[in-house]
Amino acid sequence: MWSEDVALVCTERYGSGSVVKYMKCDDGAVQCERPRPTHKYRPLRDCFTSLFLPHGFPDSVSEDYLEYQLWDTLQAFSSSVTGSLATHALLRGSGVGDSSATVTGATITWILRDGTGMVGRILFAWMKGSLLDCDAKRWRLFADVLNDLAIFMEILAPVFPSCFTLTVCTAGVFKCIVGVAGGATRAALTVHQARRDNMADVCAKDGSQETVVNLAGLLVSLVLVPMVSDSLWGTYLLFFLLTCLHLYANYRAVRSVIMETLNQSRLRIVLEHFLLEGRILSPAEANPKEPLLPGLGSQVSVDVGVPLNAVISSVSQLDVLKEGNDSLYLLGWRRDTGRLAVVLHERAGSADIIRSVVHAEILHRETLCSDPARYTVLAETHRHVSRMFPDFYRGLCAAGWVTDRNLLDSDDWRANWDINKGL
Known part of the structure; x- marks a missing residue:
């Protein structure tokens, strides 16, 4: 026999399983002390797990x-x-x-x-x-x-x-x-x-x-x-x-x-709750609210990553979209369909794409695309998004959302409208 506080050498465990103790014997040898099986069908369960569940289950897979x-x-x-x-x-x-x-x-x-x-x-x-x-x-x-x-x-x-x-x-x-x-x-x-x-x-x-x-x-x-x-x-x-x-x-x-990446439906749900109550929903709270059938949900129709000529046809239109804009995207309306569209800067990352869709959602709440004063509202929403988005983004990260990548269906067009800066 040995005293546990003296003879204990080390412990280990497999995944989240039971702890195994290594004890020092009187002759200096190390003996492994495994916990006794608590259930007579444990070997059968272990066999089933190894056959049909991923290696390292449950730690190697998501909680759901x-x-x-x-x-x-x-x-x-x-x-x-x-x-x-x-x-x-x-x-x-x-x-x-x-x-x-x-x-x-x-x-x-x-x-x-x-x-x-x-x-x-x-x-x-x-x-x-x-x-x-x-x-x-x-x-x-x-x-x-x-x-x-x-x-x-x-x-x-x-x-x-x-x-x-x-x-x-x-x-x-x-x-x-x-x-x-x-x-x-x-x-x-x-x-x-x-x-x-x-x-x-x-x-x-x-x-x-x-x-x-x-x-x-x-x-x-x-x-x-x-x-x-x-x-x-x-x-x-x-x-x-x-x-x-x-x-x-x-x-x-x-x-x-329970998906931790943001698509447009989940982003809209989180944004609405943030605007109403000032709190970011966690993935576990937002996912059950996500509509599952096509056609359900009221998110704004927005095309992200469109070519620049889909939104503007003149330098004056480009200047209007750039006015008061401190972000790496241009938000406007498509000339062919009238849908909201986002032109992304070549330096834009995932956070900028998330911000652009948040901006589109807020703009959609402020005006309809047929509103003649929509560019005035666009400039106002730029200032609003600049104030609220840093807190919103930090809240996303703190709540457990993945923000270094997203599922916002962004196309691959990128533009650079800053090439004449400093000249």
Whole structure:
């Protein structure tokens, strides 16, 4: 035996686990004293953790990781079962079991479905690719709603044989859009969850979780699909119940995510609270208020990082925008659409981009773009933002927001309107 206050050599622990003590024996040797397991199933739990959770869990991931993954697992299971219902419907609609159907006809349908889907994937990535990072939660939920719509169309397709190919191709386009939006937003959420530069490990374990869930969904489908295969209304009822579960689980999953980077929705929420109460909301307080469906929310429409000629057409207009402006951006209105637009200086950083969007939000509250005195109001808001933004920015940093990068969808145009200074 030894006295702990004398024989204790050092302590260590693995991650946030229990403390292990190294004790000095009477003969000078060092003996490791590990705490006794408090639960008989601890080895099984450790095995499960190493198989399906990132190395170093829970310290190596964000605090919202476990809740998000639990809801994500539930939605993946329900989607796997409804996908089996859709596969059954597609095979039946393609002529499986019908002696009058031809292999050539089914092959052509499948080729058209895949081809239109590929075109849809390319066009969607071109049109919306840059927005997927900025509103990852919103687009993730949109992708799952669109996926359920595509599955419903595939289940419904055999009911209308004359429109089968058109319906299947449309559903194929939707599913390819889902693939782009879902995959891209999943990557964005993985970047948020990986806290030790362990994105690859988080992705790999997420794949393991999804594989197990899909396997469970296949096993359940082996039981459920034959039970409802001969009943159209039974198929619809099962699809409806599983879709409700799928949508609810997806909503809870994306709602559980606490993003520390500022997109326009979160910045607007924080700014409004600051202007009303003088306090900066933390990420945990602001994220639950973020709208998750496209079209919701009242943030101002502003284009950040536009070319200079999109805003001005003369030197006098440039002088008006520079008047009273001590910032590294020019805020004005686009000549083609009338939308608020920001021209960024070549020295502008993330803080300047955040300030420009804050300025746009405040200006939007002061005047409409059609107001003939809008440039007067612009100069006044410049002075207001110059006074309040330093306190606002310090509050963001103190509240835990990431400010050295942002998700405000800034384009890459940069200008330098100070080249004649000092000449």
